[in-house]
Amino acid sequence: MVSGLSKQNNPRLQFTDAEREDSRLKEHIRKADKAADKAEEARAKIPKKKKKVKKRTVDPATGKKTVRLRFEEVDQPAPASKLAHAVTTAPGQAIAVQMHRKIGETEEDNVGVESAHRLEETAEGGAHLAASAHRSQKLRPYRAAARAEKKLEKATVNALYQKTMQDNPSSFSNPLSRWQQKQAIKKQYAAAKRTGQTAGTAAKAADNTAKAAKKTAEETKKAGSFVWRHRRGFGIAIALFLILCFFLNSLSSCSVLLEGGMSGLAGSTYPSRDEDMLGAEAAYAQMEADLQYEIDHYESLHSGYDEYHYDLDEIKHDPYVLISILTAYHQGEWTLSEVQGTLAMLFDRQYTLTENVVVETRYRTETSTDPETGEETSEEVPYDYYICYVTLENFDLSHLPVYIMGEEQVSMYAVYMATLGNRPDLFAGNPNASTREDYLDYDVPPEALEDEVFAAMLKEAEKYLGYPYVWGGSTPSTSFDCSGFVSWVINHSGWNVGRLGAQGLCDICTPVSSANARPGDLIFFKGTYDTPGVSHVGIYVGDGMMIHCGNPISYASINTSYWQQHFYTFGRLP
Structure with missing residues (x-):
């Protein structure tokens, strides 16, 4: 459910002619x-409704109080989400499932019962899908409004940032201060938005954000002075911290520090509440369950064809991929109501269900009798034969980040996937x-490293051991996929081939x-x-071993049954 839209009267900033020029x-x-x-x-x-509002007035001359009723037009609240609906109807659904199971155990003994049961299941399925589609249709304007509000907020904050930077250049002297100022502007805008004070002049808003930025800079300066006065104590603390990091790193090599990415425990931990993350996973799983239901009952829900052919990918997703995408896409903490539109977008891009109907002309033999002579004649009569080809494509949720995010967001996604948001318990038991x-x-x-070219390749490749697999990734800041990893390594080891795919790398090699x-x-x-x-x-390192971007980047034996089954060729770089 999208909330709070009706409270925002006009979040548009007013700019002067001079600012516009x-x-x-x-x-x-x-x-x-x-925006x-x-x-x-x-x-x-968004659908509107009339709301009664009491307005109390006082006559200044007589002191008489008058109460008048008037009607205001306000936004209707969004209908209950699919997740909420599923939760409220779950007990009834459980009973229905048990009833169907009991009927199914005995229906084979009675053709009438079996036919009635099939008809009942078909009707229930149609009602279920119709209700789901109806809720989705009702939520559409709320989702669209939420997406538009998010884009407006981003554009407004950026405009304020640019305005503040022009007016107060000294506060933006280095990358850290610029980051601090932008965070201050975001907080200032969010506070104004909550109180309905976003409408106003850019100059006033910029002045407010400049004050917030100045306060942030002063606090940072005070913190720096405090650290300097106590530098010996902080030096000891930092030394202890580094020793601890070294010790932990020696115990486990799962920690991945991505260049340009977030680092440390806080930066790699899911910031959202468990109930929101588990709710988002449940909502996405429910959409998949609805799709599976349609596939399982396709012939009854889409009747009228003579023959059906299916080419179906498996319906599944990795819940950690889903939560990592949501966290990176929304750049931090989110609530279930805020990501309803994103969940629908991800689902639509992951799954594509298509129906292609082919009409063939076929012939059947029909016999007719001459009423006068009683002679029978047979002839081949053409008729239309309808074949329905149903295709379900699963694009794989893990392939989407590179298509819907910028480099910084993909980098965040890679960090969350490298650490599983520091919540390996969140989806324990999910296959x-x-x-x-x-x-x-x-x-x-050691003898293999005598080749200087190979030694240079290996030195570069081993820098990224433990990095997670990210579809389309091609730099350390975003992590890598298999061809992105190999392209990066050879481009930093004496070659210059650009970013090639696996087939492109094969094409430039000599078998x-x-x-x-x-x-x-x-x-x-x-x-x-x-x-x-x-x-x-992958990159062959000798003795039946390779280094490649699996999940994560790792060494692997090429002599396993899996790799031998899929082996194609070795190739030598030019």
Whole structure:
């Protein structure tokens, strides 16, 4: 449910003509205005209702009090979410399931009971899907308004940031101060939004945020002075902390420090409440259950065809991938009501259900009798035969971050996946949930390192041991996929091939037989997932071992049944 939209009368900032003509602010103001227009349009589409309001007036001359009733138009509250509906109807559904099971145990003995039971299941399924679609349709304007409000907030904060930076350049002297000022502006805007005071001039808003920024800078300066006065104590504390980190790192190699990413326990921990995270997972699982129901009952829900053919991917997702995406996409803490629209967007992009109907002309033999002679004749009569081809594609939820996020957000996603949000217990027992496992390390024989080119490749590759697999990732800040990892390593070891996919890397190599493969050659595989051509690549290090971006980046033996089954070729770089 999207709440609070009706409380925001007009979150549009008013800019002066001079500010609008300022070349440094013009584009940022234009984006803020455009976002405000779209937010107003989205809010206008939310269903309205009349609300009685009592207005008390006092006559100053007589002191007489008068109460008048008037009607105000306000936003209707959003309908209950699918999750709430599922929770409230769960007991009834459980009883219905038990009844169907009991009937199913005996229906084979009675054709009439079986037919009635099938009809009942079909009717229930249709009602279930219709109710689900109806709720989704009702929620659409609220989701659209929530998305528009989020974009407006981002554009407004950016415009204020640029305005404040132009007016107070000394407060933005370094990256840390700039980050502090932007956080102060976000807090100031959020506070004004809660109290309905966002509408106003940009100059006034910028002045308020400048004061907040100045206060933040002063507090930072005071904190710095305090640290300097007690530098010896802080030095000892830092030394102890580093020793502790070294000790922990020696016990476990699961910790991943991504360049440009967040570091430390707080930066890698899911900030949202357990009930919100578990609720989001339950809501997404319910959408998958609805889709599975439609697939299981497709012929009764989409009747009228002579034949059905199915090409269906498996319906599943990793709950840690879902929560990591939501946290990175919303850049921090979120609530279940805030991510309803995002859940729907992710589901629509992960699953694609299509129906393709092919009509064939077929012939059947029909016999007719001449009424006068009684002679029978047969002829082939054409008729239309309808074949329904049903396809379900699962794009894999873990492939979406690179398509819907910027580099900074993908970096956050990689950190959360590397640590599982420091909550390995959150989805314990879920068969699809990722698990934190140490990567496999390996000591490459010293004689192989006598080759300077291979030694340089290995030195670069081993920097990223333990990094998580991120589809489309190609830099340390976003982590890597298999081809992104190999491309990065060879580009930093003497080659310059750009960012190539697995097939592209294979195309630039000269094929090498297994007998002649040597450390530094690339090794290619096919069929590791549904894609034409080469699907996976690693760096061969000799003695039947490779270093590759699995999940996480790790050493692996190529002599296992899995890798032997999918092996394609070795390749030597030019």
